[in-house]
Amino acid sequence: MPLSRREVVKALALSGMGTALGVRAEAAENNTGRLQLICVEEHVNIRAVAQATMPEMLRKAPYLTDWGKDVTDRGESDASRPRVIAAKDSLRKLMDIGEGRLRDMDTYGITAQVLSYAASPHLLPGQEGIDLCARANDELAAAVARHADRFAAFATLPWQKPEAAVKELNRCINQLGFRGVLLNGRPDESFLDAMHHRPVLEALNALHVPLFLHPGLPLHHVRDAYYAGFNREVSARLSMFAWGWHNEEGVQLVRLLLSGVFDRLPHLRVISGHWGEFVPFFLQRLDDSIPQEATGLRRSITQTFREHVYVTPSGMTSLPHFLFVRDVVGIDRLLFSVDYPYLSLNGARAWLESLPVRHEEKEQFAFRNAKELLRLWRRQYAPQKISGNRSRRPVLVLSERWLWSFGGTTTCGAYGTHRGQTGFSRRLHSQRDRRHAYLCANGTWRTRSLLRCGQKESRQTDLLWNIREWGGLPSPSRNPAL
Numbered sequence: 001m002p003l004s005r006r007e008v009v010k011a012l013a014l015s016g017m018g019t020a021l022g023v024r025a026e027a028a029e030n031n032t033g034r035l036q037l038i039c040v041e042e043h044v045n046i047r048a049v050a051q052a053t054m055p056e057m058l059r060k061a062p063y064l065t066d067w068g069k070d071v072t073d074r075g076e077s078d079a080s081r082p083r084v085i086a087a088k089d090s091l092r093k094l095m096d097i098g099e100g101r102l103r104d105m106d107t108y109g110i111t112a113q114v115l116s117y118a119a120s121p122h123l124l125p126g127q128e129g130i131d132l133c134a135r136a137n138d139e140l141a142a143a144v145a146r147h148a149d150r151f152a153a154f155a156t157l158p159w160q161k162p163e164a165a166v167k168e169l170n171r172c173i174n175q176l177g178f179r180g181v182l183l184n185g186r187p188d189e190s191f192l193d194a195m196h197h198r199p200v201l202e203a204l205n206a207l208h209v210p211l212f213l214h215p216g217l218p219l220h221h222v223r224d225a226y227y228a229g230f231n232r233e234v235s236a237r238l239s240m241f242a243w244g245w246h247n248e249e250g251v252q253l254v255r256l257l258l259s260g261v262f263d264r265l266p267h268l269r270v271i272s273g274h275w276g277e278f279v280p281f282f283l284q285r286l287d288d289s290i291p292q293e294a295t296g297l298r299r300s301i302t303q304t305f306r307e308h309v310y311v312t313p314s315g316m317t318s319l320p321h322f323l324f325v326r327d328v329v330g331i332d333r334l335l336f337s338v339d340y341p342y343l344s345l346n347g348a349r350a351w352l353e354s355l356p357v358r359h360e361e362k363e364q365f366a367f368r369n370a371k372e373l374l375r376l377w378r379r380q381y382a383p384q385k386i387s388g389n390r391s392r393r394p395v396l397v398l399s400e401r402w403l404w405s406f407g408g409t410t411t412c413g414a415y416g417t418h419r420g421q422t423g424f425s426r427r428l429h430s431q432r433d434r435r436h437a438y439l440c441a442n443g444t445w446r447t448r449s450l451l452r453c454g455q456k457e458s459r460q461t462d463l464l465w466n467i468r469e470w471g472g473l474p475s476p477s478r479n480p481a482l
Contacts, residue, residue, distance in 0.1 A: 041337035093341030159187030185216010215245035
């Protein structure tokens with residue numbers, strides 16, 4: 001029986017979802033000295049979404065069910081590295097967002113997973129697609145809330161209706177505590193650079209949350225021309241996870257890079273799986289073949305990629321791939337993932353721990369970059385008396401990176417009384433503002449700055465934020481303003 005919106009909100013409140021991820025797991029791993037491991041491309045499904053989307057997916061790709069008809073994958077028997085597991089086992093594990101999944105994570109040393117739907121509710125047209133995406137997000141939020149210290153989530157959006165997609169995005173981020181959005185394949189028959197998708201990208205940019213571009217099914221006429229002609233097992237695999245949908249997603253990413261959207265939306269961030277879906281290996285070729293004189297972009301394609309795209313292996317534990325992509329984009333742009341449960345968790349931790357890089361770089365790859373990008377160290381703020389008997393609850397979300405780089409449309413907000421008004425908000429955009437922010441010895445953030453009411457400057461005001469600890473405060477020594 002589906003949960004009501006009220007039940008979802010209640011579950012989130014009781015569990016502390018969005019503020020507690022990693023507390024117990026981080027403490028436990030810190031005590032044992034083990035490296036935390038946050039996996040960002042791990043999939044789920046629920047029966048209602050599977051039943052509603054499967055007819056449309058089979059209409060678009062009837063070869064979907066050919067996978068596993070003639071060959072049974074036995075990836076779980078290979079302990080050396082993540083491998084494709086049997087289709088029936090993948091489907092069963094997709095539906096488990098509880099104890100079975102947690103047992104697998106504990107067995108293979110996975111600290112936390114960022115969950116996303118393997119299905120594509122956005123393919124359903126009209127109100128049916130809008131309603132299904134909302135229900136899917138509610139169900140996922142409730143499941144994550146039951147294990148808020150081990151799971152986070154990416155939202156699914158009704159991309160065919162941009163206005164509804166923007167509304168659902170804001171609800172998922174601001175009410176359900178999701179960490180970003182995952183798009184399976186194309187948003188509709190067009191690619192993501194089409195102008196009618198721009199409002200959703202603008203909303204992602206304003207919210208400072210990433211978009212995961214996950215592979216999806218190739219267009220049917222592309223599939224027939226490029227991947228047919230073999231036996232059904234080979235054609236199905238070649239069309240999908242062997243090559244076809246990686247090429248499809250690489251094309252979508254390249255089109256975004258060429259569209260100029262990253263010049264116009266400076267805070268838009270994209271995550272690309274499977275070591276970037278071929279793109280990092282062709283960046284130099286792209287720059288040589290399509291120079292800035294042709295694109296009209298402010299930066300080269302390579303520079304744009306480095307500044308806006310995060311890359312994750314999706315279970316492809318290949319040392320040459322890692323070394324190449326790290327050299328191209330930098331260690332601070334790499335996130336870890338396994339693509340569970342399509343791939344087994346075998347050997348994932350051992351591979352990462354054996355990488356021939358400094359321990360600090362392993363930490364960045366394993367969990368630090370994910371925590372920073374997805375704000376997985378998000379603080380929870382309790383009401384604090386500031387003056388008299390008034391109690392105010394700030395709504396600012398801080399992270400070490402974001403506090404010291406506020407600008408553009410990023411807004412620092414708090415509820416309180418300000419010359420008789422309530423609900424004021426302002427921006428920390430000047431060096432003076434950042435210089436007045438400092439860490440108090442008693443573990444609270446204090447921001448001392450001039451607040452503006454219209455065009456008039458008000459008196460100096462102190463805003464105090466109590467912090468419920470989540471993985472420790474950022475080190476003051478790493479903050480230029482402290």
